[in-house]
Amino acid sequence: MSTINALGLILLVLMVLVGGKQGWAAFLSLLFNFGFLYFGLILIALQVPAVWVSAGLGVVILAITIFMGEDDLKTTIPAFLASCIVAAAMLGLIILIEHLVLVQGFSLEDSDDLEGMSIQIGISYLSVTIAAAFLSTLGAIAEAAMAVAAGLTEILATHPNLPNRRLFGNGMMIGKQIIGTTLNTLFFGFAGSLLALFIWFLGLHYSLGTILNNKIFGHEMVIVLVSFAAVIITVPVTAAMVIYRRNHSPESGSNV
Amino acid sequence: MNWQLAGWRKRLLGLFLVVGVALWFFMGHNQRLYQKPIARVEAAQTVKTTRVKDQFENVDYQITQRLKLRLLNGTYRGKRLTVTNTYTKSQGLDQAYKKGNQVFLTQLVKKHGRLTAEVSGYKRDRPLVMLAWLVMMLLILTLGTAGSLALASVLLNVLLFVIAIEVDLKFQDWNAFWIFAILALCFAAASLVIVLGPTKKMLATLAATILATAVAVGLSALVITWTGARGVYYESMQYVTQVPRPLFLAETLLGSLGAVMDEASDIVATLFELKTLDPDVSFGQLFWSGRNVGKSIMGPLVNVLFMIFLADTFTSALMYLKNGNSLAYTFNMNMSLGTVQSLISGIGIVLAVPLVSLFAAILLGRRG
Structure with missing residues (x-):
């Protein structure tokens, strides 16, 4: 058995043991997300514009992560809508910033991996970089939106008549509780994928100026910072969405 | 209570904006801190475009552009020179430069009274630092103390990360x-x-x-x-x-x-x-x-x-x-x-x- 299958099997068994039906759904959502990501990659290879592919994939991946992670529609619908809004805003920010930092494609440090490869592939590396940056923020957006929406739904269940202002304040409170650990989740996630690169930089005594202007470093920094921004604005947007849906549901409270 | 909070937030926003403007100015004029020669592109002109095709039938274009540059640091500061830059349209390893971009140069030498050099890369520290500034501002203005603490713990972790790598290298x-x-x-x-x-x-x-x-x-x-x-x-x-x-x-x-x-x-x-x-x-x-x-x-x-x-x-x-x-x-x-x-x-x-x-x-x- 290959290592990936063995580890996948262990993860599946553990998820079902700990989470039951929900654990099974979580495992499936991983598989689906992987499948769609790879499908998107193939579409881009077939010359479909990368930014549009990533925008479409974004909606699908957010839907999979949110609706398969939780059954309660009172939580998932506002979380999904809010995360779509945030994702759209982040796509705009990413397009703007990537045109300014120009960190597309490869850097000299990649030379080893590029040996014998043709890099003139006729697809704009800038748009591929935009797609990659956008996709890597999605998980963080979905997670933060779920946390805020779930917390507010819980509060609404016990205090259905809470004024909007108070409810929004509660949403920001939840945001304050999750922000420290969420930023650290993202930081460690990126540190984990960048360890080798930083050993390279520090081992060869790159100066601060060299690092700041390095393509790979720039690419990763943009993703980390945009992910941070995404999580931060997800908090008020989700709180506002929960409130909006409470005030605009056809039969207040009973339907959605 | 609400008013005080708003005032506190307003003052902080003001402070951030002042810092932002200063940072923007500084990052645009920090060339003297660099050892490598840096120049600003004053004019860019496309000279030649060739269609290229690799053995996998990928069609791309190789474009040569002529760049008029003005040096921003070093002994030749203020001097002008012209260089050529070749890039592929997909910009995998190389890239196109536009008027107003700042670039790093290598092999800057004076031959027969004329400066020659090659473009080695794009100066991208300003947008990167400004993005970091924007995110910090968002974090602290929307989430207050909790946001500042989160930022502090991330910065501390960055420091520990660097120390551990230094230990690993030693x-x-x-x-x-x-x-x-x-x-x-x-x-x-x-x-x-x-x-x-x-x-x-x-x-x-x-x-x-x-x-x-x-x-x-x-x-x-x-x-x-x-x-x-x-x-x-x-x-x-x-x-x-x-x-x-x-x-x-x-x-x-x-x-x-x-x-x-x-x-x-x-x-x-x-x-x-x-x-x-x-x-x-x-x-x-x-x-x-x-x-x-x-x-x-x-x-x-x-x-x-x-x-x-x-x-x-x-x-x-x-x-x-x-x-x-x-x-x-x-x-x-x-x-x-x-x-x-x-x-x-x-x-x-x-x-x-x-x-x-x-x-x-x-x-x-x-x-x-």
Whole structure:
């Protein structure tokens, strides 16, 4: 058995043991997300514009992560809508910033991996970089939106008549509780994928100026910072969405 | 009360804006801090465009442009020169420059009274620093003290990260994995003290985080050995300057640590809340509620890491596909390590659920 299958099997068994039906759904959502990501990659290879592919994939991946992670529609619908809004805003920010930092494609440090490869592939590396940056923020957006929406739904269940202002304040409170650990989740996630690169930089005594202007470093920094921004604005947007849906549901409270 | 808060926020916003303008100006005029020659593009003109086709039928264009530059630092500061820059339309390794861009030069020499040089790269420190400024402003203005503390813990972790790498480089013969494992301990303790304070809550979270991560990484190392690392392509690891296997495990350990900590602190917070609402809550009830909270967070968390690990390989995987490689080979060479990393992190995240619930329940529960 290959290592990936063995580890996948262990993860599946553990998820079902700990989470039951929900654990099974979580495992499936991983598989689906992987499948769609790879499908998107193939579409881009077939010359479909990368930014549009990533925008479409974004909606699908957010839907999979949110609706398969939780059954309660009172939580998932506002979380999904809010995360779509945030994702759209982040796509705009990413397009703007990537045109300014120009960190597309490869850097000299990649030379080893590029040996014998043709890099003139006729697809704009800038748009591929935009797609990659956008996709890597999605998980963080979905997670933060779920946390805020779930917390507010819980509060609404016990205090259905809470004024909007108070409810929004509660949403920001939840945001304050999750922000420290969420930023650290993202930081460690990126540190984990960048360890080798930083050993390279520090081992060869790159100066601060060299690092700041390095393509790979720039690419990763943009993703980390945009992910941070995404999580931060997800908090008020989700709180506002929960409130909006409470005030605009056809039969207040009973339907959605 | 509300007014005071608004005033506090307004003052902070003002301060940030002033700092932002100063930073913008400084990052645009910091060329003298660089040793390398830097020039501004004053005019760019396309000279020649050629259609190129590789053996995989990928059509691209090779474009030559002539750039009029003005030097911004060094002995020739203020002098003008003209260089040519060749790039491909897809801009994989090279890139197009436009009027107003600032570029780094190499081989700047004076021959027969004329300056010649080659463009070596784009100066991108200004937009990067400004983005960092924007995010800090967002963080502190929307989330106040909690945001500042989060920022502080991230900055502290960056510092620890750099120190650990320096230690790793100094003692090359030590096993990289253990250096970063110790670092991970410090990371976890430091972040949790900053975010939660030195409390019982923090101890329960820390113990569970360490145990879950250790078991996940240990178990996975065993599985990798038993399966003979079949399908794990260490040779595809990027930027490796040391023995890849311990480095890979260290990367995985770091990658999952944050997520496990995140989940553990969510569960512990909920259980402490339960305890304050109902001081007589039993051990069994606490354990059960912990599991309920945990099972709904674990899915989204695993997905966060999965997206980070996989999206990183996008560009390189695309290049493999366009070079006529099969889907399976492209996966193996680009995504196998990221997948293994995600799976190990996932195992840690799932294991943390019963562990945290157990520790918190022992700490808080009335046995019966």
